[in-house]
Amino acid sequence: MVKAGNYDAPDGLYYSREHEWVKLEGKLARVGITDYAQNKLGDVVYVELPEVGKQVKQVTEQKTKEMELGAVESIKAVSAVYSPLSGAIKETNAALQERPELINTSPYNEGWICVLDASALETELKQLIDAKAYAEYLKKL
Amino acid sequence: MGYPYIPNTREIREQMLREIGAANINELFADIPSQIRLKRKLKLPPAMSELEVKRHVQAILAKNTPFTQMLSFLGGGVWPHHVPAHIRSLVQRSEFLTSYTPYQPETSQGMLQALFEYQSMIAELVGLDVANSSMYDWATSLGEAALMCARVTRRQKFIVPKLIAKDRLSVLRNYASGPGLEVVEVGYNHRTGQLDLKQLRAELGGDVAGVYIENPSYLGFLETQGDEIAAAAHKTGALFVVGVNPISLGLFKGPGEYGADIVVGEGQPLGNPVSFGGPSLGIFACRDESKLLRQLPGRLIGATTTLDGKARGYCMVLQTREQHIRRERATSSICTNEALCAVSAAIYLASLGPRGLHDLAELCASNASYAMKKLNMIKGLRAPIFDAPHFNEFTLTCDDTHVSIQKLNAGLLKRGIQGGKSLRAEFPELGETALLCTTELHSREDIDRLASALNELLGGKG
Amino acid sequence: MSYQQARWVEPLIFELSKPGRVGWTLPEKPRERINVPKELLREKLELPELSEPEVVRHYTRLSQMNYGVDSGFYPLGSCTMKYNPKVCEELAALEAANYIHPHQAEETVQGALELMYMLERCLTEIAGVARVSLQTSAGAHGEFVAMLITRAYHKSKRDDKRNQVIVPDSAHGTNPASAAMAGYDVVTVPSNARGRVDLDALKATVSERTAALMLTNPNTLGLFEDQIIEIAKVVHDAGGLLFYDGANLNGILGRTRPGDMGFDIVHFNLHKTFATPHGGGGPGAGPIGVQKELEKFLPVPLVEYDKKKGRYYFDYDRPHSIGKIKGFYGNFGVLVKAYVYLLLMGGEGLSEVTEAAVLNANYIMRKLLGVDGYELKFNPSDPCKHEVVFSAEPLKRMTGIGAHFVAKRLLDFGMHAPTYYFPPIVPEALMIEPTESESKEELDRFVEALRTIAEEAKSDPDKVCSAPTATAIGRLDEVKASRQPILSWRAYRKSAKG
Structure with a gap:
C-alpha cells in the first residue's frame, strides 16, 4: 500500500491520470475509481453503470463519449468515469445500484465498477502508471 | 422625485460613490463601449404614482368582460372553477x-x-x-x-x-x-x-x-x-x-x-x-x-x-x-x-378532501349530462356527437341546421352568453361543432338559459 | 445579532387528517345520473380530510418557516431578488384579469390584448428589438424557444450544417441544457484572465457549423463583456446568431440595449428585472424578442392592432412561425404585474433602478475587498455591474472553511445566502447580487456579517460548521435523501414500515 497524503493507492494496480484503477485478472481487467477520486467527489449517491457488451476506448487527453464507463454522482456533482483501457464491458457491479456508498467505503474492493475484456492490453498498459508513480502524481495536483 | 422601491436616495448614493472612490455614477458604466451606449432616454411612458397606475390599469382591464359577469361555457384545456x-x-x-x-x-x-x-x-x-x-x-x-x-x-x-x-x-x-x-x-x-x-x-x-x-x-x-x-x-x-x-x-x-x-x-x-x-x-x-x-x-x-x-x-x-x-x-x-x-x-386538494373532490367531479359531470339532455331536445342540435360516457365537457353540433357555430356564438354573445369553442379550424371533419364545458359554476337555470337562447336563435319558440 | 426563524414541528397534512372533515362547500347536489361504466370509477382516494381553519393554520405555519424577499436581504446572485411591489399583486388579482378565459370572443378581452400589446412595446424599446413574444413561461423556456427560432432561421437559409451552439464556461446551466433540448451540440468557449469571453478562443471555435452563441451580458461574474462588438462580429461573420440571456438585464437598463450590442434574439426574465415575485420557484415569464429578420419565426399568435376598427386581435396568420410553445398566450397574470411595474417606474425610473443596483454591488465589492478571507479573482479595479463574485478560497486555505459553510452561517444572521459554487470557473465562489432594493445600512450589515463569519472561522470554526441554528431546521441529510429518495406520502409510509 502506498500512501499519498491521506489517500491510499494499493500496490499491484495500474492507475490512470483520470483517477481510475485497473486490476488484471488474467485476460480481464477490473476497473474502479481511486481513493483520491472518491474523496474529491464526496458522498456518492448514484452510480451510472455501462451496459454489458458496450465497446469503450482508452481515455486520452481529448475525451469523447466512447471513452466513458458511466458516471458517479454526489448530490451536487456528476463525474464521468473514463475507461483506462479499450475493450468490451464484460460485467458490471450490480451492488452499486442499491449501495452506491461502496464507492466511498471500499473504492478498491467492493466498490469496483466493471470488468473489461481488454482488446489492446499490452500496448495500452504502457499509458498507465503504478502505485508509486500515481502517488507522486497526486502530490503534484 | 424619489422612487418608493429604491431606499438609497440621491444623497446617500452620492455618499456611497465617495466612499468607494468613484467620481460619479458614470464611472461604474465606463466599461460599456461608447458606440453601444444608449445616448437618449428610454422611450417609455413616464412614471406614475401608485394611484394613477391603479386607475390606468383598471381602465384598461375594464375593457374585458370576465366570465363572472356573463354566462360562459368555455373549457378546452383550462376550466373555470370557484377558488375558495x-x-x-x-x-x-x-x-x-x-x-x-x-x-x-x-x-x-x-x-x-x-x-x-x-x-x-x-x-x-x-x-x-x-x-x-x-x-x-x-x-x-x-x-x-x-x-x-x-x-x-x-x-x-x-x-x-x-x-x-x-x-x-x-x-x-x-x-x-x-x-x-x-x-x-x-x-x-x-x-x-x-x-x-x-x-x-x-x-x-x-x-x-x-x-x-x-x-x-x-x-x-x-x-x-x-x-x-x-x-x-x-x-x-x-x-x-x-x-x-x-x-x-x-x-x-x-x-x-x-x-x-x-x-x-x-x-x-x-x-x-x-x-x-x-x-x-x-x-x-x-x-x-x-x-x-x-x-x-x-x-x-x-x-x-x-x-x-x-x-x-x-x-x-x-x-x-x-x-x-x-x-x-x-x-x-x-x-x-x-x-x-x-x-x-x-x-x-387538502380543503376538498376525497369527498369534496368526488362531489365536485360528480356535480361538474352531472351538469354536463343535464346540458346535453337539454340541448339535444332542440331541433337541429345534437350533443354529444360521440356515443361514449363524458365528464364535464361535450361536443355540440349544429350541422343539421343552416347556421354556423360562429353565428350561433355571435347571437349568444348578444344575449350575454359565451358559447362553446368552435372546433371548425381544428377538426373540419367534425363539421359545425363546438366544445362546451360545465362546472360547479353553472346552475341548472344557467343551462336552461343557454338552451332557450339557442332555441330562440334557431327559430324555435322561446 | 438576534434572528430566529419560526420553528414548528409541523406534521404532514396527511397526518392531520380526520375522516369526515371538509374544508369547503358546493353550491348544489348533483341531480343527473352519470352514465359511466363502473370499472372506470375509482374506489379509493387517500387525500387528507381537514376543516378550513386547520388547513389555514397548517399552511400559515409552513409559510412562517420560509424566507422571502419580504423577510429580509436576499443577495442570491443571478436571481435578481428585488422587492415585488404589492400594487402589482392587487391589480393582477382583479376579476377582469383573473377570470377571463383564453377562448373568449376577442371583443370581450380587449383589455387583456391591449395590455399585452403595450407591454410588448415597452419590452421592444428596453431591449432594442423589433418584436417580442410573451408566450414563454420562464427564462429557460425562452432560451429553448430562441434555439428553435435559430434553427428555423438557418433552415430558411437552407443551411443545415449548423449543429453547434457555443456557450461560455461561465454560462448558466440552462443555456447548454436549452441548446441541447433543441437538438444542438454544445461547445464551450473559455473565459480569459479578465473574466470575459476569450475572443481568440471564440475565433478558433466558430465555423460553418456554428448556429449561435448564447451570452449573458453583464456575464455571470457581474462583468460587462466589453468586447461585445467584436464578439458579435466574429459570430455574425461566421454566419451564426447571437442570443442574449436576459438574466442580468438589471445591470444595464437605460445604459445600453442588447439589440444595440448586436444581439439577434433576446430573452427577458420578468420575474427578475421587472419585479414579479418568484413564488418559491415560479411562475415567472420569459418573453423573447427578436430583430426584424427573425420576426416571422416567432410563436403564434402575436397581438396586433387594427387601426381602422380600433381593435386589438390575435394574429395567427403567420406561415413561417415555429407554432405554439405553450398552451394559450403566456403567463398573463405575470405579464400584468410586470406591466404595472413598468408604469410605476417609467423610463427614467428603470435607469435609476440600474444605477442603484450597480452602485450597491460596487459598494459591496469595495467594502468586502477589505475583509480578510475573501478575494476577487479578476481585476478589482474593474467596476462590476449588478452583481459581484467573490472567492472564499483564502478563508478556506486559512481555516478549511469554504463558501458552503459561509453561506449556511449567513442564514443565522437573518439573511439569505448568496449563490455559491457558481459560476464554476471561480473556486469557492460567492455570487452576490444586492439589487436596488437594499439600503446602505443593509449592505453594511451584510459586509459585517461576512467579516464576522471570517473571524469565527478562525476563532470558533465549530460554530460556523454547525450552522445554521437560527433557521426552522438544522442541516439536513441530503445524501440520504438522494440515495433513497422518498418523494411522496405513499413512499414515506412504505419506508416507515420497511
Missing part, C-alpha cells in the same frame, strides 16, 4: 410569494414541505408513486413526456390520438423536434370517438417510445380502452402516457391503475384562476422505478432527516438530473417552474 378564498390568502403570504427556488433547505422548509405535499397528493390522485413539483403547463408537460419516453426507450416515435387540441399538438411537435422524434397521429372510431386500436397496433413496433392518450379526451368523452392501450404499448416496450384533467379523478380511476407509466395534465383547475390561460400548472408524474426516475424532468422534493437523524425535513433531491448540474446532459432545461400554483393545488 382561503387559497389566495395563503399563497399571497409573502414568505411563500417572494421566495426563490428552495436551494437553502434550512430556511425554506415551508415551501419544501408544501411542495412535498403537492407531489404526494398528485401521486395519490393519478395513482402513481412519484410526481415532480410542477412543469409550465399541460402542453409542455406532454412535450417533456415525449422526450422522456425517447430517453428511456432510446426510440424515436411517439403516438398521439388524432383528437387532441391542435395547440397542444403544436407544442408537442416543437419539443419533439429537438431530438427529431416522429409524432404519429392515430385515428378514432367515428361513432364513439374511442382510439382506433387496430391502427394503434399497426403503428406499434420496436421503434415506438411512447403512446399517449387523454382521459377525459380533449372533446370531453372518456377513453374506455385504457387497459387495452396500456397492454398494447407495453407489449412492444413502449411507455404509456396519459393526460388528465385532475378534477375528473375525484370520480374516475387514476391512470396508474390502468397501466400508465407517466401521467401529465393541467393542474390549473386545482385552485388556480383561469387567468387568460396562464400561469397554469403542468402535472408530471411517473412510476417509481429508477430507470424512469433518472430521466424525469423538473424539480423533485424528498423527505429526509436532519444530520443528527432527530427531526424530519425536506430538501431538493436527484438534482444531478437538472440543468444547474448536468448542463447539456440534463433531463430538461426547466428551472423556474410553477411552484406557487402547485402550492395552491395542494391547499385546494
